[in-house]
Amino acid sequence: MTGPSTRLHPGLRAAFAAEAVAVVRYTYFAQVAEVEGHAEAARLFTEAARSAECAAHGHLDFLRYAGDATTDEPIGETELNVASAVSGVLRDATESYPELVAAAHAEGLADVAGWLTTVAALKNAHTAKFERVLAQLTEHAFASAPTGPDLE
Amino acid sequence: MTTDDTRIGEVGPIVLTGDYAAASIVVFSGLEAVRRNPSMYVGSTDADGLHHLVFELVDNAVDEHEAGHCGDVHVTVHDDGSCSVRDDGRGIPTDPHPETGRPACEVVLTTLHSGGKFGGDSYATSAGLHGVGLCCVNALSRWLALDVWRDGEHVWQNFARGEPEGDPVRVDGSTGRGTLIRFGPDDAVFGEHRFDAATIADRMEEVAFLHPGLRVRFTDERTGREDAFLHRDGVRGLLEHRNRHATVVHPAPVVVDERSGSLAVEIALWWTEGYEEEVWSFVNGVRTRQGGSHVEGLRAGLASAVNRYAADNGMLDTVAGERITTVDILEGLTAAMIVRMDAPRFDGQVKQRLRTPEVAHVLKGVVERALWQALLDDPDLGRRVVARALDATRARLAARLAGRTARHRPRELEIDYAVYQRQFGIRSRNWHDSCSWLTDDGLLAKHADLCDVPADTRMLDVCCGSGVVGNAFAGRVGEMIGLDITPEMVRLASDRLDRVDQGTVYDLPYGDGSFGLVVNREVLHLLPQPEKPLAEVFRVLRPGGQFIVGQIVPYTDEDAFWMFRIFKKKQPLLFQMFREQEFRALLLDAGFVDLRMEEYFLWESIDLWIDTHETTPAHRSEIRRLYYDAPAEVRAVHPFEVRSDGSVRDRWRWCVYSLRKPLG
Numbered sequence: 001m002t003g004p005s006t007r008l009h010p011g012l013r014a015a016f017a018a019e020a021v022a023v024v025r026y027t028y029f030a031q032v033a034e035v036e037g038h039a040e041a042a043r044l045f046t047e048a049a050r051s052a053e054c055a056a057h058g059h060l061d062f063l064r065y066a067g068d069a070t071t072d073e074p075i076g077e078t079e080l081n082v083a084s085a086v087s088g089v090l091r092d093a094t095e096s097y098p099e100l101v102a103a104a105h106a107e108g109l110a111d112v113a114g115w116l117t118t119v120a121a122l123k124n125a126h127t128a129k130f131e132r133v134l135a136q137l138t139e140h141a142f143a144s145a146p147t148g149p150d151l152e
Numbered sequence: 153m154t155t156d157d158t159r160i161g162e163v164g165p166i167v168l169t170g171d172y173a174a175a176s177i178v179v180f181s182g183l184e185a186v187r188r189n190p191s192m193y194v195g196s197t198d199a200d201g202l203h204h205l206v207f208e209l210v211d212n213a214v215d216e217h218e219a220g221h222c223g224d225v226h227v228t229v230h231d232d233g234s235c236s237v238r239d240d241g242r243g244i245p246t247d248p249h250p251e252t253g254r255p256a257c258e259v260v261l262t263t264l265h266s267g268g269k270f271g272g273d274s275y276a277t278s279a280g281l282h283g284v285g286l287c288c289v290n291a292l293s294r295w296l297a298l299d300v301w302r303d304g305e306h307v308w309q310n311f312a313r314g315e316p317e318g319d320p321v322r323v324d325g326s327t328g329r330g331t332l333i334r335f336g337p338d339d340a341v342f343g344e345h346r347f348d349a350a351t352i353a354d355r356m357e358e359v360a361f362l363h364p365g366l367r368v369r370f371t372d373e374r375t376g377r378e379d380a381f382l383h384r385d386g387v388r389g390l391l392e393h394r395n396r397h398a399t400v401v402h403p404a405p406v407v408v409d410e411r412s413g414s415l416a417v418e419i420a421l422w423w424t425e426g427y428e429e430e431v432w433s434f435v436n437g438v439r440t441r442q443g444g445s446h447v448e449g450l451r452a453g454l455a456s457a458v459n460r461y462a463a464d465n466g467m468l469d470t471v472a473g474e475r476i477t478t479v480d481i482l483e484g485l486t487a488a489m490i491v492r493m494d495a496p497r498f499d500g501q502v503k504q505r506l507r508t509p510e511v512a513h514v515l516k517g518v519v520e521r522a523l524w525q526a527l528l529d530d531p532d533l534g535r536r537v538v539a540r541a542l543d544a545t546r547a548r549l550a551a552r553l554a555g556r557t558a559r560h561r562p563r564e565l566e567i568d569y570a571v572y573q574r575q576f577g578i579r580s581r582n583w584h585d586s587c588s589w590l591t592d593d594g595l596l597a598k599h600a601d602l603c604d605v606p607a608d609t610r611m612l613d614v615c616c617g618s619g620v621v622g623n624a625f626a627g628r629v630g631e632m633i634g635l636d637i638t639p640e641m642v643r644l645a646s647d648r649l650d651r652v653d654q655g656t657v658y659d660l661p662y663g664d665g666s667f668g669l670v671v672n673r674e675v676l677h678l679l680p681q682p683e684k685p686l687a688e689v690f691r692v693l694r695p696g697g698q699f700i701v702g703q704i705v706p707y708t709d710e711d712a713f714w715m716f717r718i719f720k721k722k723q724p725l726l727f728q729m730f731r732e733q734e735f736r737a738l739l740l741d742a743g744f745v746d747l748r749m750e751e752y753f754l755w756e757s758i759d760l761w762i763d764t765h766e767t768t769p770a771h772r773s774e775i776r777r778l779y780y781d782a783p784a785e786v787r788a789v790h791p792f793e794v795r796s797d798g799s800v801r802d803r804w805r806w807c808v809y810s811l812r813k814p815l816g
Binding site: 031032034035036037038039040110111113114115117118119121122124125 | 443444445447448451452478479482505507509512677680681706708709710712713715716720726727728729731734770773774777785
């Protein structure tokens with residue numbers, strides 16, 4: 001199977017990102033609607049979010065052959081997926097969030113800086129967890145391959 | 153996903169035995185089925201399932217009441233952990249059952265039967281778990297004792313794990329009537345779960361409210377608690393009872409009693425000075441804890457009427473575009489509501505939410521018209537209700553502004569101290585009721601026990617609030633001085649400390665080295681650039697002086713962001729959620745040495761903690777949701793409890809630090 005063309009690929013990636021964001025937006029909007037007592041609107045948002053999630057996964061079904069839509073790392077099998085997750089979350093923890101924290105402080109938004117600091121801490125925790133799983137998977141791969149790793 | 157429907161579907165074939173010729177077989181296999189899979193019959197084997205046994209017995213008494221034969225039901229939790237339910241109904245029949253020849257009462261207690269409660273759509277109008285039959289109570293009890301007074305006889309019979317222990321004993325010459333069932337729940341089924349007085353009493357109150365004229369009593373022998381409920385006034389009576397300790401906004405509830413087609417509603421409304429919205433809503437006798445279409449209609453109708461009234465009477469600041477939102481109307485609203493309708497549709501895992509959208513539309517109209525008329529009839533009511541809602545509107549706007557008020561630039565700090573004064577000034581009214589940690593003796597002792605200074609030391613309690621922390625050092629220091637920015641707090645603390653000054657922690661009004669001890673608790677997260685106040689504390693300490701500071705901190709990196717969201721929604725003035733290592737570094741960077749830290753874990757009632765001025769109604773809902781939907785990674789590291797009534801307790805991790813300003 002061949003992946004999408006170079007022209008189609010960026011479009012598909014953008015569509016994936018939009019659907020993924022829609023899932024979170026709708027879930028958030030549903031919570032607001034519930035709090036405000038608009039049960040029908042809440043239900044609509046919740047159902048739309050679930051469909052958008054399914055659509056986003058559908059985009060990934062095609063995109064996975066071209067690599068992770070976020071990190072560009074190759075994905076597919078769990079070992080590759082975990083490696084891609086490590087690469088993404090490591091960048092969040094060590095670059096993206098620290099930069100944002102500094103920017104928030106520079107703008108005098110102490111609470112925003114405080115918030116981003118806690119998220120950076122979460123990303124650090126995730127990095128450690130994913131790295132641990134990756135190490136286990138790699139170890140397992142070595143152990144189960146009697147002739148050593150298959151270097152392509 | 154398991155829904156109630158599938159569970160009922162599974163119960164159906166077992167319950168609906170129909171064929172009475174097979175009764176003797178069912179006697180055995182029926183109770184075995186209940187014991188083998190209790191959750192299928194009573195919902196669960198936790199506290200909810202356990203209490204369901206009690207409610208099952210109460211429902212039988214209620215049936216007798218509805219049939220016109222019972223005026224009194226009495227539930228008792230006994231010292232030995234058993235429970236009894238006594239009613240003054242006709243008594244369960246004791247004559248021989250035509251099919252089996254056994255006494256009817258024994259058949260009822262040992263046979264999964266298809267009585268009237270199981271037929272048709274009974275599950276659609278009961279809470280979804282009711283109507284499982286006395287035999288389930290019997291099957292899930294280690295022992296059960298039955299007493300019946302009927303037709304001049306007193307009949308009793310004992311059971312063990314569902315099996316009769318001999319024939320019933322009959323004594324003539326009794327004038328009493330009714331049924332008494334006492335049972336000891338089987339620990340093998342329910343484990344460590346025990347009867348909870350509050351759960352039973354709440355339910356009993358509901359029963360009394362839904363069945364006017366039925367006297368309902370509850371006794372807990374373990375604590376001596378006695379409750380008696382008798383309502384004759386429906387929704388109005390319930391609200392008057394529930395609000396008996398509340399500060400109300402208008403003297404009497406507004407009552408709506410209307411019929412629209414096949415829909416009948418009774419509503420009582422009463423605004424209080426509380427912050428929470430409390431609506432007790434029922435649809436065909438089912439408590440809809442999660443609201444739904446009818447509550448949505450109620451809210452929309454109220455918002456519409458109050459807004460229209462406020463606009464028509466020029467009570468809104470139209471220049472500023474002021475508008476009362478639904479959420480503002482709900483602040484402090486208490487309401488009791490009974491809806492009777494055909495074919496209600498429910499959803500939610502325990503059928504606690506009505507989903508019949510057309511009801512929302514009808515109710516909005518009914519409520520809007522009724523409240524509008526009530527407001528026109530009583531201008532004083534209108535003035536009070538609108539003023540209450542506007543309070544909420546303005547508090548909401550202020551809360552939104554509060555988070556945006558304190559700004560700093562790298563070199564300068566601009567803080568609107570008025571915001572702090574307002575927030576904490578308003579809270580000072582019920583400061584000590586506002587959460588448990590403020591006055592928890594163990595936590596105060598944790599701070600005081602770290603104290604290691606000469607007995608004549610001059611102490612400063614900085615941002616002292618009501619002064620309880622400084623007061624905990626009484627006897628260990630020579631002089632206790634407090635400082636707070638809020639005049640109300642300065643007055644409060646003056647009862648506990650030798651002297652209280654008003655001032656800001658960013659610029660302490662004291663000379664260098666003025667104190668031998670400075671104490672502070674749960675403040676630094678509310679201050680932008682906390683290193684500045686810490687530098688001030690360092691300055692006013694004499695060399696070798698001690699600094700004791702307590703702070704709530706996350707358990708790990710995994711729950712910090714979640715706690716930030718909760719604490720920020722609770723208090724918009726929050727600026728950071730320090731992790732332990734982060735807070736430690738902040739203290740050491742300020743120049744302190746000799747760091748010691750003690751942990752203290754304290755269960756806090758979140759419902760109490762968020763019932764406060766600075767937390768908007770929407771934020772309160774969102775905070776509860778953050779607990780209900782907490783990510784698994786958070787649950788794995790951070791203990792908290794959500795009870796079946798939706799209330800939340802959180803086990804906060806307090807870290808209390810002792811540090812020194814270096815000598816020389």
